[in-house]
Amino acid sequence: MDVELIEIRDFIAAYHPFDMLPTEALDTVASNLESRYIRKGRPLIEPGDTVDHVFIVRTGALETRDPANELLARTGEGETVGTITLLRGGPAHNTILAIEDSLLYALPAETFHDLRKRHKQFSYFFQPLGGERLRTGRAVSNQGHGRLDLMAVHLGDMLRRAPVTIAPDATIHAAAARMAEEGVSCLLIPGEEKLIGIITERDLRNRVVAKALPYETPVSAVMTTNPVYLTTDDYLFDAMLLMSRHNIRHLPVLREGALAGVITTTNLVQAQNTSAVYLVGDLYKRDTPEGMRDSLSMVPELILQLVETGASAHTIGHMISTLSDAATVRLMALAEQTLGPPPVPFVWLAAGSQGRHEQTARSDQDNCLVLDDSYNPEKHGEYFRAFTRMVCDGLNICGYVYCPGEVMAMTDQWRQPLKTWKSYFAKWIDQPEPKALMHASVFFDMRPIFGNHGLFHDLRAFVLKKTQGKKIFLAYLASNALSRQPPLGFFRNLVLIRGGEHDNTLDLKHRGIVPIVDLARVYALDAGAEAVNTLDRLEIARDKGSVSKDGAADLRDAWDFISTMRLRHQALHIREGKKANNYVSPELLSNFERTQLKDAFSVVKTMQGALATAYQTGRM
Amino acid sequence: MLRHLLGFDVMRRLLWMSGKPGPLRDYYAVDYATLDTPWPEVEFLAIDLETTGLDPRHHEILSVGFAPVHAGGVRLGQARHFLVRPTRPIPEETAVIHGLLDDHLESAPPLAEVLPHVLRAMAGRVPLAHFSTVEQRFLSFACKRVYGQPMVVPYVDTLRLEHRAQERQQQAVVQGALRLHAARERYGLPRYKAHNAMMDAIAAGELFLAQVAHMDTKKPPRLDEVCQG
Numbered sequence: 001m002d003v004e005l006i007e008i009r010d011f012i013a014a015y016h017p018f019d020m021l022p023t024e025a026l027d028t029v030a031s032n033l034e035s036r037y038i039r040k041g042r043p044l045i046e047p048g049d050t051v052d053h054v055f056i057v058r059t060g061a062l063e064t065r066d067p068a069n070e071l072l073a074r075t076g077e078g079e080t081v082g083t084i085t086l087l088r089g090g091p092a093h094n095t096i097l098a099i100e101d102s103l104l105y106a107l108p109a110e111t112f113h114d115l116r117k118r119h120k121q122f123s124y125f126f127q128p129l130g131g132e133r134l135r136t137g138r139a140v141s142n143q144g145h146g147r148l149d150l151m152a153v154h155l156g157d158m159l160r161r162a163p164v165t166i167a168p169d170a171t172i173h174a175a176a177a178r179m180a181e182e183g184v185s186c187l188l189i190p191g192e193e194k195l196i197g198i199i200t201e202r203d204l205r206n207r208v209v210a211k212a213l214p215y216e217t218p219v220s221a222v223m224t225t226n227p228v229y230l231t232t233d234d235y236l237f238d239a240m241l242l243m244s245r246h247n248i249r250h251l252p253v254l255r256e257g258a259l260a261g262v263i264t265t266t267n268l269v270q271a272q273n274t275s276a277v278y279l280v281g282d283l284y285k286r287d288t289p290e291g292m293r294d295s296l297s298m299v300p301e302l303i304l305q306l307v308e309t310g311a312s313a314h315t316i317g318h319m320i321s322t323l324s325d326a327a328t329v330r331l332m333a334l335a336e337q338t339l340g341p342p343p344v345p346f347v348w349l350a351a352g353s354q355g356r357h358e359q360t361a362r363s364d365q366d367n368c369l370v371l372d373d374s375y376n377p378e379k380h381g382e383y384f385r386a387f388t389r390m391v392c393d394g395l396n397i398c399g400y401v402y403c404p405g406e407v408m409a410m411t412d413q414w415r416q417p418l419k420t421w422k423s424y425f426a427k428w429i430d431q432p433e434p435k436a437l438m439h440a441s442v443f444f445d446m447r448p449i450f451g452n453h454g455l456f457h458d459l460r461a462f463v464l465k466k467t468q469g470k471k472i473f474l475a476y477l478a479s480n481a482l483s484r485q486p487p488l489g490f491f492r493n494l495v496l497i498r499g500g501e502h503d504n505t506l507d508l509k510h511r512g513i514v515p516i517v518d519l520a521r522v523y524a525l526d527a528g529a530e531a532v533n534t535l536d537r538l539e540i541a542r543d544k545g546s547v548s549k550d551g552a553a554d555l556r557d558a559w560d561f562i563s564t565m566r567l568r569h570q571a572l573h574i575r576e577g578k579k580a581n582n583y584v585s586p587e588l589l590s591n592f593e594r595t596q597l598k599d600a601f602s603v604v605k606t607m608q609g610a611l612a613t614a615y616q617t618g619r620m
Numbered sequence: 621m622l623r624h625l626l627g628f629d630v631m632r633r634l635l636w637m638s639g640k641p642g643p644l645r646d647y648y649a650v651d652y653a654t655l656d657t658p659w660p661e662v663e664f665l666a667i668d669l670e671t672t673g674l675d676p677r678h679h680e681i682l683s684v685g686f687a688p689v690h691a692g693g694v695r696l697g698q699a700r701h702f703l704v705r706p707t708r709p710i711p712e713e714t715a716v717i718h719g720l721l722d723d724h725l726e727s728a729p730p731l732a733e734v735l736p737h738v739l740r741a742m743a744g745r746v747p748l749a750h751f752s753t754v755e756q757r758f759l760s761f762a763c764k765r766v767y768g769q770p771m772v773v774p775y776v777d778t779l780r781l782e783h784r785a786q787e788r789q790q791q792a793v794v795q796g797a798l799r800l801h802a803a804r805e806r807y808g809l810p811r812y813k814a815h816n817a818m819m820d821a822i823a824a825g826e827l828f829l830a831q832v833a834h835m836d837t838k839k840p841p842r843l844d845e846v847c848q849g
Contacts, residue, residue, distance in 0.1 A: 005696060005699065006814075007812055007813060007814045007819065008696060030696065030697075031696065031697035032696075032697050033696045033697065034693035034694060034695055034696060034697075035693060035694035035696060035822065035825065035826045035829065036692060036829065037692075037809075037826060037829035037830045037833050038833065039830075039833040039834060042833070058810055059808050059809060059810045060808055100808060101807055101808035101830070101833075102808065103808070103809050103810060103826060103830075105696075106693060
């Protein structure tokens with residue numbers, strides 16, 4: 001390359017993914033380029049064209065439209081077009097035209113392919129979809145933390161060997177012999193249809209040897225019956241919490257109802273980030289809300305640690321929400337100590353982000369109480385008023401401030417018997433006015449925390465039956481889901497908040513995360529899915545076909561990317577002693593992060609467009 | 621103009637027949653595209669010289685930069701830049717403009733060694749320059765001195781094209797508006813920071829692409845049309 005092309009090389013090198021190329025490769029790029037000029041309004045590529053170059057925009061802007069003239073993408077300075085067709089092969093499907101007078105640098109296909117072959121990170125960037133790009137982008141930025149991500153690991157992946165079993169009528173002598181022979185510390189006892197028991201080394205010591213039972217005693221006499229278990233799809237984190245709460249060292253794992261193996265504490269020792277589990281244990285020991293507030297004051301530090309070790313936003317949301325659950329449960333136990341046992345069955349439900357397992361450093365409380373229909377306001381009203389007041393006040397002291405929208409069990413409106421709740425939902429679904437939709441979006445994300453889960457299942461079954469296939473309600477909900485748009489401008493630039501306290505920032509929560517949560521809710525309700533967690537909803541909705549496979553994967557990645565960025569931002573604020581918020585200044589992001597953020601936002605935009613089409617929301 | 625260009629052809633044939641074997645005769649041996657060729661099929665060479673002044677009899681070439689233009693693209697990879705060793709020290713004000721220093725130029729080859737490279741690049745191509753009078757005069761003068769014959773070739777002049785374009789739009793042509801960078805700005809072309817013969821040749825090549833793109837013709841303009849502007 002002639003040394004004088006440095007200026008052009010340096011331009012290219014400033015943009016992702018060319019910034020990942022070594023200098024020699026950049027020289028190769030520059031010396032294979034050709035300047036092309038395209039006038040505003042003229043096509044660069046039309047359907048059927050053979051594409052033998054990719055084009056880097058030097059000045060100006062392009063847009064890509066599909067054959068139905070639907071806008072697919074806008075491309076500005078430093079960005080590249082033509083890659084999708086080139087990678088797919090064959091003639092172009094879409095039209096790319098200049099929306100401004102543009103100077104482009106054309107890079108020949110051979111050079112492009114050669115760069116992809118030689119430079120892995122470069123080739124990752126040019127995967128066909130924005131979502132794909134996000135996935136690999138995250139993989140790069142998470143490189144090297146090398147720790148187990150507790151929420152990323154399914155129990156199924158942790159199982160080292162097939163479970164060792166024994167019949168219930170076998171002798172404990174035979175059981176001990178089998179443990180010795182197999183080198184295991186526990187045996188499972190399968191029944192005809194389900195797991196009926198578990199026997200461990202500790203049982204042999206405490207229940208057999210210490211009690212001097214004869215060796216001929218059957219296993220069924222000393223085993224733990226109906227042991228708690230999880231499934232292969234549960235996460236390692238769930239296992240840790242369950243084992244900690246029940247003080248057990250062996251946890252059976254089932255796959256589709258059949259025994260799959262056992263998770264032991266030894267498995268867990270390898271796993272890190274146990275602080276959340278200890279924190280739960282600590283919460284259960286506290287006797288006052290103030291004491292609980294002290295143990296919860298560790299939460300920001302915990303988030304910092306988790307963010308630093310590369311835990312996903314999914315993991316962190318789950319952990320933080322689980323801590324809130326524990327605090328809520330503990331407050332209810334304390335309330336019961338003061339007020340006595342509840343006169344009628346009830347279930348405490350978490351709504352909003354806690355319900356979805358998506359809490360972050362800054363969360364207020366969203367909750368409600370469903371009472372058994374035997375509830376009599378005159379007889380039981382006083383008890384539950386006092387009970388919910390204690391719990392909500394306690395949560396407020398702990399740092400989960402009162403919900404500004406008053407969605408709290410301590411309000412009369414949200415502390416009602418099951419039949420009233422059913423009528424609430426029936427009304428929201430049948431008469432979806434704006435306020436109803438607002439309530440619906442909070443209460444559709446509910447999850448039982450404590451009490452009689454049967455009440456919750458009853459309510460949920462009622463709601464899902466009512467919403468599934470209810471196109472008019474879903475259409476209103478869809479329209480509501482489109483009310484918040486990602487902050488992408490006409491030229492795919494980031495649109496910033498102007499003026500006020502958050503001048504020149506992006507609201508990652510309301511313009512990034514909330515739109516995805518809203519989309520997932522519509523898909524899930526359409527599919528009649530019970531899940532409330534956004535990623536779970538996307539997965540189920542994908543399996544049931546209410547969202548495309550690619551769409552679900554892209555949204556998942558977009559959610560993950562934006563949420564992780566928000567958590568990192570919050571963690572940094574906390575470290576600086578500031579209050580965590582959702583406003584990020586793009587100036588503080590790298591070029592790479594900005595590109596990814598735009599990708600994430602354009603995924604959301606695309607999926608909102610698809611939803612609008614599917615539900616014809618424009619007609620409302 | 622057409623007749624004028626035909627005249628070029630006759631002249632070039634004569635010069636080729638009478639020329640001594642060497643780089644200039646080789647240059648004349650290759651014809652460029654005929655005037656009715658659509659412009660994307662024509663091979664152009666964007667070229668820029670840096671000189672110590674405007675008069676080839678008194679001033680010297682300090683550097684030559686060029687870049688081929690073909691099929692609607694400026695071939696950046698084939699762009700080249702040559703420094704030329706002057707026979708006299710360069711005036712200070714020129715050095716300031718071009719950022720060329722005596723010691724850079726001292727190690728450069730003399731014009732006679734650079735010229736064959738330039739002629740090889742120009743063979744079969746229509747030269748293109750912004751205010752082409754400078755290139756035309758200096759190169760012809762250099763050929764006459766080194767090979768004993770002038771260089772006869774029509775140039776596409778982007779400055780002239782720009783002047784015509786502005787006249788057509790009935791805009792008053794203000795002073796400085798025809799300068800390379802000012803003209804480029806009107807077409808949304810980037811401002812290249814480097815000021816050297818090669819980047820200026822590339823800049824002129826890109827300006828040419830933009831000017832042609834803005835000519836309102838149904839079919840791609842032919843060579844004679846882009847020569848005329």
